[in-house]
Amino acid sequence: xxxxxxxxxxxxxxxxxxxxxxxxxxxxxxxxxxxxxxxxxxxxxxxxxxxxxxxxxxxxxxxxxxxxxxxxxxxxxxxxxxxxxxxxxxxxxxxxxxxxxxxxxxxxxxxxxxxxxxxxxxxxxxxxxxxxxxxxxxxxxxxxxxxxxxxxxxxxxxxxxxxxxxxxx
Numbered sequence: 001x002x003x004x005x006x007x008x009x010x011x012x013x014x015x016x017x018x019x020x021x022x023x024x025x026x027x028x029x030x031x032x033x034x035x036x037x038x039x040x041x042x043x044x045x046x047x048x049x050x051x052x053x054x055x056x057x058x059x060x061x062x063x064x065x066x067x068x069x070x071x072x073x074x075x076x077x078x079x080x081x082x083x084x085x086x087x088x089x090x091x092x093x094x095x096x097x098x099x100x101x102x103x104x105x106x107x108x109x110x111x112x113x114x115x116x117x118x119x120x121x122x123x124x125x126x127x128x129x130x131x132x133x134x135x136x137x138x139x140x141x142x143x144x145x146x147x148x149x150x151x152x153x154x155x156x157x158x159x160x161x162x163x164x165x166x167x168x169x
Contacts, residue, residue, distance in 0.1 A: 008071050009148055017140055018075030024133065028115045035118050043114055046107040053104035055083030059090075060097040061154055071149050073141055073157055074111065 008014070025047075032040035058066055058080055065071075066088075070081035112134060120127040142161040152158025 006150055008065070008069055008150075010071070010145060011069060014071050014075075014145055017137065017145065020133075021075050021137060024130075025111075028119070031122060032115065032118060035122065039114060039118060043111065046110040046114070049107035050104050050111065051079045051083055053100045053107065054080035056087050056092075056100040057097065057104055058084040059087035060092045060100075061151065064150055071145050073145075074108070 029040060029043065032043055054072065058070070063070070063081070063084065065081045066084040068081060072080060116127065116130070119130050142157065142164060146152050146155070146158045146161030147165055149155070149158055152162055
């Protein structure tokens with residue numbers, strides 16, 4: 001990465017957006033515990049997989065947020081910037097980067113998509129509410145968080161956010 005590091009400026013807004021999401025993750029975990037403990041294990045494992053895989057990605061990018069506050073989507077991969085230290089002395093290749101990026105992306109999708117089936121079974125109202133919350137959260141994150149992140153030139157979400165802002169401004 002060649003972008004100059006600047007500490008993330010919108011931490012309060014980031015927390016305002018992500019604390020409700022973290023509450024939703026806990027509620028989903030409780031629902032999965034009740035409905036399907038195996039799905040709960042897969043769900044919880046997805047958080048760990050995202051954190052470690054994204055840690056490799058951060059290390060590969062030489063992300064300036066390594067070891068510092070990093071405004072990652074969902075709030076659940078905040079440990080990634082710390083985990084990236086584990087990879088600082090490892091051999092980094094584009095092939096491994098691609099593998100870890102895909103693993104992180106698939107686990108990331110799993111965090112949001114796995115619960116949909118179980119929420120739908122539990123309540124159509126909660127299912128609709130969950131989908132609406134995800135859409136609103138994603139839009140707010142892309143519009144307010146990504147544009148001031150110093151990784152928005154390499155992060156897929158950041159690139160999308162910048163392209164959308166350019167088209168609407």
